[in-house]
Amino acid sequence: MIKVEDLSFCYSQKGQQHWVLKDISFAVKTKESCAIIGPSGCGKSSLLFLLAGLLQPVQGKVQIAEKSRCGTILQNFGLFPWKTVYENVALGLVLQKVNKREAKPQVEQIIEEMGLSAFAQYYPGQLSGGMQQRVALARALVIRPDILLMDEPLSSLDALTRERLQNLILNVWQEKEVIPVVVTHSIEEAVFLGLQIIVLGSAPGRIIERVDNKEAGQVGYRQSSLFFQRCNMLRSALTEECNVC
Amino acid sequence: MFAKRDILLAAILLLCEWEIAALLLHSMALPQPWEVLADFGGKLLTGKIVDDIIISGLRALAGVALGAATAIPLGLLIGNEPLLQRRISPFIYLLYPIPHVVLLPLVIILFGIGNLSKIVMIALIIFFQILVTTRDAAKDIHQNYLYSLQTLGATKWQLYCHVIVPATLPKILTAMRISIGTAVAILFFVESFATTKGLGYIIMDSWGRANYVALYSGITGMALLGFTLYLLLDRMERYLCPWNHIE
Ligand SMILES: Nc1ncnc2c1ncn2[C@@H]1O[C@H](COP(=O)(O)OP(=O)(O)OP(=O)(O)O)[C@@H](O)[C@H]1O
Ligand SMILES: [Mg+2]
Numbered sequence: 016m017i018k019v020e021d022l023s024f025c026y027s028q029k030g031q032q033h034w035v036l037k038d039i040s041f042a043v044k045t046k047e048s049c050a051i052i053g054p055s056g057c058g059k060s061s062l063l064f065l066l067a068g069l070l071q072p073v074q075g076k077v078q079i080a081e082k083s084r085c086g087t088i089l090q091n092f093g094l095f096p097w098k099t100v101y102e103n104v105a106l107g108l109v110l111q112k113v114n115k116r117e118a119k120p121q122v123e124q125i126i127e128e129m130g131l132s133a134f135a136q137y138y139p140g141q142l143s144g145g146m147q148q149r150v151a152l153a154r155a156l157v158i159r160p161d162i163l164l165m166d167e168p169l170s171s172l173d174a175l176t177r178e179r180l181q182n183l184i185l186n187v188w189q190e191k192e193v194i195p196v197v198v199t200h201s202i203e204e205a206v207f208l209g210l211q212i213i214v215l216g217s218a219p220g221r222i223i224e225r226v227d228n229k230e231a232g233q234v235g236y237r238q239s240s241l242f243f244q245r246c247n248m249l250r251s252a253l254t255e256e257c258n259v260c
Numbered sequence: 261m262f263a264k265r266d267i268l269l270a271a272i273l274l275l276c277e278w279e280i281a282a283l284l285l286h287s288m289a290l291p292q293p294w295e296v297l298a299d300f301g302g303k304l305l306t307g308k309i310v311d312d313i314i315i316s317g318l319r320a321l322a323g324v325a326l327g328a329a330t331a332i333p334l335g336l337l338i339g340n341e342p343l344l345q346r347r348i349s350p351f352i353y354l355l356y357p358i359p360h361v362v363l364l365p366l367v368i369i370l371f372g373i374g375n376l377s378k379i380v381m382i383a384l385i386i387f388f389q390i391l392v393t394t395r396d397a398a399k400d401i402h403q404n405y406l407y408s409l410q411t412l413g414a415t416k417w418q419l420y421c422h423v424i425v426p427a428t429l430p431k432i433l434t435a436m437r438i439s440i441g442t443a444v445a446i447l448f449f450v451e452s453f454a455t456t457k458g459l460g461y462i463i464m465d466s467w468g469r470a471n472y473v474a475l476y477s478g479i480t481g482m483a484l485l486g487f488t489l490y491l492l493l494d495r496m497e498r499y500l501c502p503w504n505h506i507e
Contacts, residue, residue: 069407087411092404097426097503106422107412138503158412 016083017043017066017162017194021075023219024061034219035061039075041213041222045161048188048195048231050209052202052249054256058220059198060090063166066196083162086155086193090166093151094139100126100150101135107158122157129153129183145176149183156187163193169204181207185232202253206245207237214249216256224252288472296476303477309462313481316451316459319375320443320489323382328436330383331390335432336424338391339398349395356392360385361449373454382446386439393435397428430504433497437490444486459485 022039025032035058043049053059064070065077067087079085086107094103104126108118126135129149139147148168155163168184169177181204188195188208197208205212210231214224228245230236275293282292303309338344338352364381371377405423414422451460462478498505 064407067407067411069410085411087408089404089408089411092402093408095405095408095423095426097429097501098422106409110409110412110414110418110422138506140503141506154412164411 016045016078016080017049017196018078019066019075020078022062022065022072022077023074024058024065024070025073026061036065037219037221039220039222041211041225043194043196043211045080045194046192048208048210049197050205050212050228051196051198051215052200052205052212052253053215053220054217054253055200057215057217059200059215060166062215062220063087063089063164063196063198066162067164079162084158084160085162085164086158086160088148088151088155088163088165088168090170090198094147094154096139099136099138100131100142103139103150104153104157106154111158125153125157144171145173145180148172148180152180152183152187156191156193159191160193163187163195165195166198167200168197170200177204184208189232202246202249203237205249206242207231212249214252214256223256224249288470291473291476295473296480299473300477300480309459309477309481312457312459312462312478313485315457316447316482317485317489319378319451319458320382320440320447320485322379323446324386324436324439324443324489326379326383327386327439328390328432331387332394332432335391335394336398336420336428339395339401339428340420340424345395345399352388352392352395356388360388361446364450378447378450378455381450382443385442385446389439389442390432390435394428394432397431398424401427426501430497430501433493433500437493437497440486440489440493444482444489448482 019039019041022036023034024036025034027033039062041049051059051062061070065072066079067085068077095106098106101122105118105122108121123132123135126132129152131146131149131153134142134146139150142150148171151168155165165184169180172180184195184197185208187193195208197204199205199208206228208231209226209228212226212228213222214226215221216223226245226249230239230241236242278293282290300309334348338348361381363384367377367381367384371380401424405427406419409419409423447458448460448463451458452464455461459478459481462481463475466472466474466478
């Protein structure tokens with residue numbers, strides 16, 4: 016469970032406060048998922064950093080159920096170019112000092128699930144964008160997280176690879192009992208993955224719309240007319256916001 | 261990477277240019293390469309110059325090792341800990357541009373005229389070069405690399421082992437490679453006093469006796485030494501940073 020209450024955040028630069036997020040409140044329950052969408056620079060990444068505990072709120076609070084673990088995929092520079100695929104994925108376990116022999120089958124299994132077995136000894140620089148994102152996913156999943164925080168995990172991919180990985184994330188959500196929180200600027204992605212969609216406006220980032228999207232994750236949803244309706248709904252909310260600024 | 265054949269070709273070309281220059285100049289100060297190579301080869305075979313090369317090599321290596329061993333940890337710390345950065349960087353700013361060779365008298369007073377002061381002198385100059393590069397490399401690490409590891413629950417020590425050191429290693433090794441040139445140059449300087457061993461001594465001594473062929477033998481030895489050390493670090497970089505050499 017994630018609960019965010021009246022969260023505000025600012026960056027201080029040269030003594031000046033630059034408010035990035037203002038009064039954000041939402042909750043995501045176990046077995047749910049959440050998509051956060053908004054125009055570029057509205058503070059999506061900052062919000063994710065706050066959820067991951069990498070930044071501390073200036074006002075309000077972020078509550079995450081006790082003992083729950085977060086797997087995180089950052090927008091850029093998440094994978095370590097100096098580690099092989101195997102080493103990258105194993106890192107979460109290595110840091111927890113799980114012994115090598117115990118970690119090996121877990122790491123190998125998750126690499127296998129992501130379809131990367133043949134590339135375990137490759138460096139990230141030798142992989143395609145889609146493969147790199149699967150490595151990032153594997154690394155986040157290897158610690159068996161309860162919450163999976165993802166910052167535009169698929170933004171650099173071509174349409175087909177993107178849909179395939181969206182399905183992969185959907186499977187992870189439904190089979191592993193993790194709460195996916197996906198930050199995205201793609202309307203279709205938000206509607207496909209988010210049981211709850213939070214639309215942020217910019218300067219400062221605040222919630223301008225919440226969309227209940229109960230059908231997310233159902234078979235054939237992407238092809239249904241309801242899917243398109245939802246997309247259009249989001250689109251008009253976002254265009255309205257962008258017309259203002 | 262260029263092939264071994266290209267290096268060989270370049271070496272032969274350099275020798276040709278040297279030969280032509282020597283023929284044109286026709287001066288004692290520039291003997292012909294075959295004379296020098298014959299002299300150098302002879303000294304190598306009879307072992308006359310071997311211990312000088314080894315001694316010079318050890319001095320240079322010890323100096324670089326001492327300089328790097330102190331500069332790298334300090335540079336990494338300064339680059340990553342904002343407080344240290346604020347406190348120590350002004351000193352680096354003031355001390356770095358000073359030509360450190362002028363500290364030789366002080367180094368001799370402190371460490372005597374033996375090998376130690378020679379090594380310390382090399383280390384001192386290398387220290388600043390590597391320190392500045394290391395600090396800047398550590399400062400330049402993308403925040404998300406650090407964040408990524410923190411989300412996996414890393415301790416500070418793990419942050420250094422898994423991110424900070426590998427992220428800066430290529431730049432540190434480049435700085436060390438550059439510092440080899442400096443080390444050999446300082447070698448020439450510090451071997452001009454209080455020693456009768458080493459390539460620097462050979463050069464100074466032959467110069468004094470106006471034996472230009474022997475002088476060039478010494479220079480050849482130094483060039484060979486610099487090249488070998490450079491090659492060593494190049495190999496080390498390939499071994500330690502394999503991710504930088506993927507096709
Ligand atoms: N470290 C920082 N210091 C100061 N300001 C920052 C910092 N990081 C981000 N900002 C500012 O905060 C605002 C929100 O940035 P953020 O990266 O959270 O946006 P975003 O919604 O993720 O954008 P994008 O869609 O481009 O990824 C931007 O105006 C940015 O300039
Ligand atoms: Mg972002």
